[in-house]
Amino acid sequence: MEQQATNIDYYHADNKGLCPDNCYLCGYIYYSSLLIDRTRTAFIHVPMLNKPFSAAQMAAGIRIAMVEMLKLVPGSEPTPVVLVTGFGPFGNHNVNASWEAVQELEKLVTGDEFVLVTREIPVEYDTVKTLVPTLWKEYQPKLVVHIGVSGIAKELTIEQQAHNTGYDKADIRGVFPKNQCCQFGSDECIASWLGMETVCSAVNNSKCGVDAVISLDPGRYLCDYIYYTSLHINPFCTAFIHVPPLNQPYTARQLAVAIRIAILAMLRLVPD
Template structure:
């Protein structure tokens, strides 16, 4: 990379859906944008709709347009009470309707993919350890099941693009127990730890 050129990191959150009219993921990502990552990183944020067909088009477009050194998708989990670092994503089993009441026709993410599961090459256990040792209010855990909804779906699309530098982070709903600002600090620490692996 030429001297003085910034590395691009793309971070997405999701828009509202049933039970989450204010999506904690997008609130946390917007708070992260206020914090930034570092002087040599250009942070691009984007709100994804909870719509399979839109996500399927938008994410490859973000990869093509920004050519990020790291793509991080953030979603909300109603059952989480910690920041959850997802290690892998699945290609099939998408039978839950999106906000338009639609599921993928084949209930798969990438038709014709030879991988039922794709594992990120980013070691989430290392990221988890780094964040938990950072003396923040938030704590992190590692998961291997992002849930077969738009979160899992979006992650698989990015892993299919480039598993070397794709990540997914689940956050709890706002106030359960963290604020948007506290979640943003956790995202910042997590992404900084990920960057040490993709440089």
Template sequence: MDNHKRTVVVTGFGPFGEHSINASWVAVQELKKLGLGNEVDLHVYEVPVEYQTVQTLVPSLWKQYHPQLVVHVGLSGMATTVTLEKCGHNHGYKGLDNCSFCPGSQCCVEGGPDCIDSVIDMDSVCKRVAASGLGVAVSVSKDAGRYLCDFTYYTSLYLSHGRSAFIHVPPLGKPYTGEDLGRALQAIVREMLDIQEQSEAKINCQHAH
């Protein structure tokens, strides 16, 4: 077992629309307070709700930290559970961002695949977290919404060959507090790291023979 720390980057989004406080960034700050244990180096970033910033910021995070995993957290006004997104989509970005901009091509990466799946098995993560008695409901989705959340996720999945995750949280108080959401993120990211480690160990075993 190697002793060097694993690096994890977790992002939340800044304010947009009627959401002057974005639950995703509140949840990420709560996660930062809790940490992921001594063996994980956790870095958190607030991402502005702007397509063009995402296109420069996401690659710079991968370049700067070479993380084991990047987890993006976003707010869904419609969500009532903490939702694990399985995939990001390349096309259909018509919604204007905080700068009243949307990509002319309405896509993330011209010529990229329509959809990219995370390498992390979100169904397994969901089952494990649900079984842990966390007191926060967790579900799985295949539609991250074709706005900045989906755009960021696809960008990250494309750059990392799938080594990214996206988690949607509901607005604060509907029904969970920021602390509840922070605890949920901690449990979820730990499970993701475990699952990632197990699948990498399997791959290494196969290579060793």
């Protein structure tokens, strides 16, 4: 990350062979924006692709930097951070519709409404147990929305609650949670404080073409498990959405549009 830019000594030509004011582009654009407002301007240099980082790795790092920068902007209301997760492959879902929808959501969110942080989560109990609390601590999100795929869902299915026990199905590594339990000694059910009826209505009234329904049973597998894990951390700003398999009947893009509408409705319900 660059701390400053200078006004002189730019002698490289641009891709048209031009040197406006004897200047090259990285420092030039940074200096130009700093002249307008140095309190809200930053510049990040990235290495060449795969030397050593992929585009996805660099994007993840840039998102982290943006979250931290927003905390430092003086005199402005911080843009809310929304953490959205999807799951990786499992069972017959070699391409998990939840992660496909989350990746489409990344293309829809500009950052004006909220800062989107996304993660693909492996279908593993131990990973959920260790990674999810870390993500909460790292990003301090205003809202956490977990997305999962349901083979029986026909609509966007918004879950109201999650269960603590009854996890008798092995994850992709053949592992069960200890005592088939998520949080030992905790309540059997935790419900989100977000009014999912309101969220459901927002999607259905939006004319986005995707129907939404409410459910009380996330299924006692990783979807239920990750939801309970986050609800146990903070039930006031946690949600879970099940999506149907891709093209049954919705595309990943259609699902992403509906998820964005749901997120905006949820943000209005999160207590200050």
